[in-house]
Amino acid sequence: MSNGPSAAHPERERESDASLGRGRAFRLLFGYARPHRKTFLLILLCAVGAISADLLQPYLVKVAIDNDILLGDKGTGWLIGICAAYLVSAVAAMLLAYGMANLIQRAGQAIVASLRKDLFEHITKLSMSFFDRYPIGSLVTHESSDTETINQFFTQVFLSLIRDGLTLVLILGFMFALDVELALYSLVLLPVIAAIAFAFRTLLRNSYHRTRTQLSRMIAYLAENLSGMSLIQAFHQEKEQKKRFTRHNEKYWMESLREIRNSVTFNRTFDLLGNVAVAFIVWIGGMAVLNKQLEFGVLYAFISYIRQFFQPINQLTQQWNTMQSTLVSLDRLWRIFSVKPEVADPSEDRAVRVDPERVAGKLTFAGVRFAYGDGPEVLRGIDLDIRPGEFVGIVGTTGAGKSSLVNLLPRFYDVKAGSLLIDDIDVRSLPLRDLHAIVGLVQQEPYLFSGSIIDNVRLFRREIPEEAVVEACRTVGAHPMIARLRDGYDTVLSERGSGLSAGERQLISFARILVFRPRILILDEATAHLDSHTERLIQRALETVSRGRTTLVIAHRLSTVRHADRIIVMRDGQIVEQGKHADLIKNGGYYAELCRHSGTGHATAPGADGRLRPTSPA
Structure with a gap:
């Protein structure tokens, strides 16, 4: 690894250096995940099983409708079988989802524990010149907050990529298996979905950064005042400091409201789009049912899948902020890990071993x-x-x-x-x-x-x-x-x-x-x-x-x-x-x-x- 950037460099140059090392930082991160690859494979299998069991339920209802099981034409045995299959799929989906959540948490916590240990060990080996350049508060943030953000990457972002990505793929698979033409009509909305997600991405990202900036300023102001509380009280500055803190607090409050408003707008837009998609499929599919070109059970299953289709897209988009935080934290951690001690042990051929007790x-x-x-x-x-x-x-x-x-x-x-x-x-x-x-x-x-x-x-x-x-x-x-x-x-x-x-x-x-x-x-x-x-x-x-x-x-x-x-x-x-x-x-x-x-x-x-x-x- 190369030496980290000097504190004397301009901030823009440091950010450029960090961006160049982002690929290596991700390789470093996934190097910590490599020992848990069997766990991640098991997570993938649990995800496939849980999602398949969950998506099987609308199909079972479709079978019951289209085969007139509910009318009793097939006998009660068929009805009991369908009900049992539905119950088994629901229980299996719940148990597999529970196992998947526990496995991802265990892997994520183990990865971050190893990362924290190695980061602390690395920091303790660095020379005093490093501590002259880096504030102790920043190092504490790296050891606590940044590593916790990495944990959220595995337990939230990575989990969402697996679960929600597989959900989209399997939903499309079920839809094409039921009716190719209706599935193709459903895909008409994908460009619209992509355009909305892209438009909101920048808005959500900017809102997130503004909120975190105001939070950092408020925390810094709070820490400064708590450290100088004796001086504040000695000069009776409580009211003035309260006014200044209130201004910081109100700015953070306003930015938080703006972030929430943008997030709610995004979610409701997707809900509206989902309802439009359902209406569109009901109209297209309903006409086909009336014309005897489509079975009603297939239309029911399509409506269920369309409703489920927008949820994973929404979840994936919501992880954008966490992904941005992960990139920032990775850049910070990479800058620390890439610093080599200026004072290091001599090489084996140059080292002179002495008995400390015999030193004059x-x-x-x-x-x-x-x-x-x-x-x-x-x-x-x-x-x-x-x-x-x-x-x-x-x-x-x-x-x-x-x-x-x-x-x-x-x-x-x-x-x-x-x-x-x-x-x-x-x-x-x-x-x-x-x-x-x-x-x-x-x-x-x-x-x-x-x-x-x-x-x-x-x-x-x-x-x-x-x-x-x-x-x-x-x-x-x-x-x-x-x-x-x-x-x-x-x-x-x-x-x-x-x-x-x-x-x-x-x-x-x-x-x-x-x-x-x-x-x-x-x-x-x-x-x-x-x-x-x-x-x-x-x-x-x-x-x-x-x-x-x-x-x-x-x-x-x-x-x-x-x-x-x-x-x-x-x-x-x-x-x-x-x-x-x-x-x-x-x-x-x-x-x-x-x-x-x-x-x-x-x-x-x-x-x-x-x-x-x-x-x-x-």
Whole structure:
């Protein structure tokens, strides 16, 4: 599969690319259906049986009329036989239709379940650059709504194509079997039917798109207001926002009414056309019956078939909107599936396998240059050697390149030039699974999943024993906080751990590091936005988890890294200074200027007992 379109492309070009891939997207879709081909064959057989049994009923009535069975000339045995055959055909039609509906639902749900699983797996393998371009909300829509639309394609559109298409074919077959001339008269209306269906197709499609557009705008406005509800209430904007929402709601209401009106008009037009067709056949057939050229039972059967003839056409036309939605969803899913990870595992011949436990933690940045996409360089010729077990602070103003530097270590992105080595091995030569076992990350906003505390610490890996989790939490100081909770380690957290404070969430993320034991640790603004008391707790936990590990700390508060073995000072994507805190202050350079602007007048250093204590002002 080819690479997906860049987000920088114009929308028209993206749509053109998607249209070119539509054939391949359909092949992808039917590739998921291929394992269920036996089920679809069984669905086809059920459809043929159910429709044939249903269409047999008017023919049985025709036999009863034309053979004078109802007059008793053939005896009651014939009448009972016809009645029994009618009942059997009705029951068979019902059972076969029931089986067909269940089989199509089972196949459709199984296909979509596989599609969702593969889509989720594919998304999780994509590089961070992909998530920079694609909004998370859009990905959620792809995973939920678009896959559900694919399900509707199989359970509605595909079912309608089989059932209604076969119904039309079999009705024509029964009609020609009864009387060829009358069947040919019935086909006179087919061009009219086709013209009406074509005329309404564009109208229905435009109505559908306008309605969905207004619905999307209303939902987007609603989501925006719910997210900013505190601001709305603080500035008493409830009435104004209500007015604006009412306008969106009324537009959606009007478009919905227009869509319904067009749909009802289309359906009633077909009903009228069906009645005209019945009247036409009654007139032609009635004249033939009066002239003894046609039996009355045949005319009755023709009237029944004509009435049934318009229903499948109507149903097929009604699936047009669903078909359009399926094409849109297929285009969206194809764009996702066609994206290849920019950061991928090395080939077998280039891969270097290492034991994560035996990694020393030496880091070498050699002439590293990096840019996001086609944008300007954010790292410009970084040369840096970090010793195993060294505690390194990285400071600088916003946009200096601090996060970009450390994001290269776990290969969230790859360097544009130069190389990044761990123990003299290029990170691009390490399998991602091994690399991620070596490099651990604690983010500024630690992410906690919906689930128990113990599962959040061990990340749902049940092979990690509970004792190891408890020991890790004790070590970083999270155990007293967890013990106070009603269910302790089994306490179920809400989304993102919103029931815990920022410091408590951070302590759990530190415990996670101890459980997974990476040799290299990255802390990205881990103590930002914390009060001084909580920061001291985090500092103690930081001392614990960094012991024996190569540690890189991006510092928002300079006090966080004043005790570091070395401080790296970055500016405009380059390293402008490095050294210990006291030496950098003495030099009076850029770092000293940052300290003055931060308003802090003292440093912190670990005491003999390992706890951080203030030192004299620098």
